[in-house]
Amino acid sequence: MMNFQQHIENALAERRSAGAYRSRIVSEAGSGREILVNGRSYLNFSSNDYLGLSRDKSVIDAWQQGAERYGVGSAGSGHVTGYTTAHAELEQQLEGWLGYPRALLFISGYAANQAVIAALMQKGDSILADKLSHASLMEASIQSPATLRRFQHNQPGSLQKLLNSDREGRALVVTEGVFSMDGDSAPLADLHQQSQRAGAWLMVDDAHGIGVCGDQGRGTCDAQKVKPELLVVTFGKAFGLSGAAVLCSESVAEYFIQFARHLIYSTSMPPAQACALTAALRRVREGDELRNQLNQNVVQLRQGLNDLGLTLMESSSAIQPVIIGENQAALDLAQQLREQGIWVSAIRPPTVPPGTARLRITLSAAHSEQDINHLLEALHVTAHTLR
Numbered sequence: 001m002m003n004f005q006q007h008i009e010n011a012l013a014e015r016r017s018a019g020a021y022r023s024r025i026v027s028e029a030g031s032g033r034e035i036l037v038n039g040r041s042y043l044n045f046s047s048n049d050y051l052g053l054s055r056d057k058s059v060i061d062a063w064q065q066g067a068e069r070y071g072v073g074s075a076g077s078g079h080v081t082g083y084t085t086a087h088a089e090l091e092q093q094l095e096g097w098l099g100y101p102r103a104l105l106f107i108s109g110y111a112a113n114q115a116v117i118a119a120l121m122q123k124g125d126s127i128l129a130d131k132l133s134h135a136s137l138m139e140a141s142i143q144s145p146a147t148l149r150r151f152q153h154n155q156p157g158s159l160q161k162l163l164n165s166d167r168e169g170r171a172l173v174v175t176e177g178v179f180s181m182d183g184d185s186a187p188l189a190d191l192h193q194q195s196q197r198a199g200a201w202l203m204v205d206d207a208h209g210i211g212v213c214g215d216q217g218r219g220t221c222d223a224q225k226v227k228p229e230l231l232v233v234t235f236g237k238a239f240g241l242s243g244a245a246v247l248c249s250e251s252v253a254e255y256f257i258q259f260a261r262h263l264i265y266s267t268s269m270p271p272a273q274a275c276a277l278t279a280a281l282r283r284v285r286e287g288d289e290l291r292n293q294l295n296q297n298v299v300q301l302r303q304g305l306n307d308l309g310l311t312l313m314e315s316s317s318a319i320q321p322v323i324i325g326e327n328q329a330a331l332d333l334a335q336q337l338r339e340q341g342i343w344v345s346a347i348r349p350p351t352v353p354p355g356t357a358r359l360r361i362t363l364s365a366a367h368s369e370q371d372i373n374h375l376l377e378a379l380h381v382t383a384h385t386l387r
């Protein structure tokens with residue numbers, strides 16, 4: 001048997017030879033529009049700061065005032081002394097905005113997804129997940145004693161087969177609102193109808209839809225007039241901060257307070273962050289102008305990519321992937337764009353299916369028409385290698 005060191009060296013060597021080796025860059029400053037790396041400023045087309053709120057003055061002020069009042073940390077789990085008036089106020093605002101009896105805050109979307117699935121799903125239950133669901137959902141499902149089955153991406157017919165098949169116990173249908181790597185939206189009305197007919201619950205992770213679509217930015221569920229039993233929203237994208245909330249019924253929230261280990265055994269988010277999130281929520285609700293700007297940017301980019309003869313995906317969201325195929329080709333293109341002052345990340349397997357390495361372009365309301373023209377010109381220069 002290999003010892004730990006041998007195992008680690010083999011795993012690293014395998015990653016390298018597959019062209020899938022990951023490394024981190026050190027950003028010196030950044031926002032939805034720009035990023036500073038090694039003293040050079042780049043136009044940033046890789047951030048999730050979809051509305052540009054990470055630099056919003058009212059949000060920064062709220063964080064600073066929150067820190068003055070509460071200090072910089074919560075100093076405990078919410079079950080001990082880490083649940084403050086700032087957290088309670090934010091939860092209440094989220095409940096009113098999204099129309100759910102309860103909202104529960106988590107330190108991240110990853111933790112929220114893990115917590116919900118771990119607390120809810122028991123041996124003999126079934127998790128029926130869209131094949132392209134986020135790693136946090138898949139990992140929680142794999143670790144769960146419940147049986148995981150995947151349905152074809154965005155295909156209600158494929159879910160129906162799983163719902164019809166022999167199974168015991170409860171079933172939880174899991175999907176994203178807007179998919180993080182493809183940018184397309186789930187057919188939530190069909191998925192919910194099928195779930196309800198089969199007595200299953202629907203869990204929607206709307207990390208990439210919340211703030212961006214729907215009335216007052218209420219997200220993909222609102223845009224499709226669907227109210228899943230469990231809605232997960234995250235604050236690392238359109239809200240420009242980090243953290244997450246689970247929206248649910250009164251009794252489900254009480255159940256999570258009893259049984260969700262990520263709530264019980266983890267320090268709650270800093271109260272100052274909750275203050276900043278409440279300010280960001282105000283900006284999101286009043287953010288029609290920002291959403292219009294973002295949508296215009298999406299239309300402009302798609303038109304430009306189309307004119308360049310590139311293959312677009314079915315996405316009207318801020319996520320606009322250009323599929324390249326081979327890992328090395330995607331990396332080379334990202335490097336060529338970088339040389340022209342443009343930051344776009346190459347996303348490779350295992351994050352996306354093999355053979356679909358891509359440039360994942362993400363747009364922000366903070367981008368201007370000229371910024372997008374700049375990106376399109378840079379892509380034009382490299383486009384011969386893209387077709």
Ligand code: PMP
Pocket residue numbers: 107108109110111113134136176180205207208234235236242243244
């Ligand atoms: N769900 C989806 C769909 C995501 O894209 C992400 C983050 N990439 C997460 C959950 C995790 O959220 P967080 O970054 O808040 O942990």
